[in-house]
Amino acid sequence: MPTQKLSNYSYGPDAFLELPSVLASYGFQSLVLIGGEKALAAVESDILAILEEAGISVTGSFVYGKAATMANVDSLLQLEEVDVADVILGIGGGQALDTSKMVAKKAGKGLLTIPTICATCAAGTGLSVIYKEDHSFDFYEVTGPPLHTFINTQVIAEAPSEYFWAGIGDGISKGPEVTRAIQEAIGRGFEPPHIALLGRAIAQSSLDALYKYGEQAMEDVQENRVSPALEEVILAIIISTAYASNMVVQPTFDLTTCHAHAFYNGTTAIRASRKHLHGSIVAFGVMVLHAYFDEESQLARVADFNKKLHLPLTLSDMSLSKEDIASIVEYTKSTAEYRNTPFDTGRLAQAIEKADQFGQAIKEE
Template identity: 55%
Template sequence: MCKEEIIMTTNCMSNYSYGPNCFDELPAILAGYGFTKVVFIGGKRALASSQTEVKQVLSQANVEVTASLVYGVESTQANIDRLVATEEVAAADVIFGFGGGKALDTAKMVAMELAKPIFTFPTICSNCSAGTAVAVIYHDDGSFDRYGFPPVPLHVFINTQVIANAPAKYFWAGIGDGISKAPEVAHCVAHAKETGMELPHTATLGAAIAASSKGAFYQYGPQGIADVKNNLASRAVEEVALDIVVSTGYASNLVNQKEFYFNSCHAHAFYNATTAIKREGEYLHGQIVSFGVLVLHAYYQEDEELQRVLAFNHRLGLPVTLAQLGLSQADIPKVVEVAMTTNEYKHLPFEPDQFAAAIKRADELGQALS
């Protein structure tokens, strides 16, 4: 009689500290791991926002900072390679990553390549990168390259005052990205069940956390944006920040496994495809994803939810038309073509004509609001 194979699995989730004084907890947390040398990697503005306060706390604990390094402006393999080859990074016990998605994704990939642990310090709240085991890597021209899969950060320090002091556009874009998590995971899970998959515990838990993240964006999002504009580390800012970094981050880690991928579908396929289209202006990840959520609901003909997201986006100034993303309906064939090459399409294939029609419908509904 054959013995059933036993598969051992471990799911790691980042610990986290939050609030305007969370940096004060660094000495005790570092001591628990035995780390005495750290290196800072981050964006130029991100480092400027936090490194002085962090260095002061570390100096009181006799922790050495080997260097403070600007990662670049894009999370590219070239920037990862440059930092991996830097002596001060190699000398550190742990990497401290400061910034938003691209800075933190770069730092996480550097940590992975050097087999070093990482702590993250999200200085803006534009997405869940600070706590995830996923990194988005771009080509040098800014187009999407691939996903990387580093280990999760050991600890995340969510300083709500730092986030409240940052430009409000990043918090705004983080809400745009955050509203995609619940519907994308739900549709991925539904597709898996339709194909006969019996969800394991990890997927069930991830789907439940993803679903739980939805309400806070609609409840606290508008007030949170207003408070960030006034540099107030309020309850609304805290709730949205924790929802973005912790809730959607935990969900991402649980539904992104070797055996299954339920982390994203139509909204992120739309985003990744648009990076291949050159256009003027700055378009943040979550800003584009928020229109992708409209596309997702239009694709599945979920009219009630489509109208809800349309009204929410319009209220917050998130895009409801292609023109607000520097695109037009003439770009739809290219978006669809590239979307069909994405990781999202690989795991949840969609009908190209129906996807094109969904983009067009979302755009036309948005135009009607103008």
């Protein structure tokens, strides 16, 4: 049986102060920073001051690029500063952190993460999403989770609110996707072990927190205000959904995503949709998932929530149209979701159209 690994985490306005003690607990004496340009500008000076006072060496600080591509990973792996560092500190949003995770795996080094926005669960997962040079989806890579994640709630509260908004959209997918992926696997004869059932329970708990606190948390982040509601949503997105993913991605099964993310990955084939944030498109993908299985009450709940938070309700909200459905569905055949939780592409096309029609009706109410 494999050893299960989960990321430890610290959170709060003073989370960065935990860096020296965490580094010392692993015996790390040097690190290299890899992050997004804006993310490094926002937090690098504070981090360097803390590390300097603790006598920890920083070998270098590098912008990862503009997207999580293998070309950017390979460029970073050529750097001497990466090679000599004891550990990698990934800083930023999903693509910066996915790049850092891949670099750490290829370099055989430990990884610590600092999410500066709350748009995905990338900071805590043991998975990298890699894209092609044209920004279409390429592949998933199991990297193993970070050793520790430092969540500075003040930094996230002060980040652009649209990332937090998209994070909520992405977050509401974990509960229904894990639940449905496991249910579908059971129908194919799969007997879920304890770790998968625990992952499902955690996934569902994250969903409850997002629906309960999501609206208030959005108000708080728009005011750059750290609050209990904000903290609950941050932990649901970055920790709970990540823990669930890490539990349901194992050497013998992968049940972390299905129809909602298949839809998102399919849309990456349509250039016009790429300007929209990942999580916002996934939020509509959750509507597609429930439409696929004719789960009318769940579809209505998601649509109502999306309307309240101004998340996408229709294809046009994502710069898409009915004419794009065929291309989206065709691209889904190349996704891990299609391999891990097989679906009927004809039904998926119908579900996309049904979700779009449902959203149009909700808009008109």
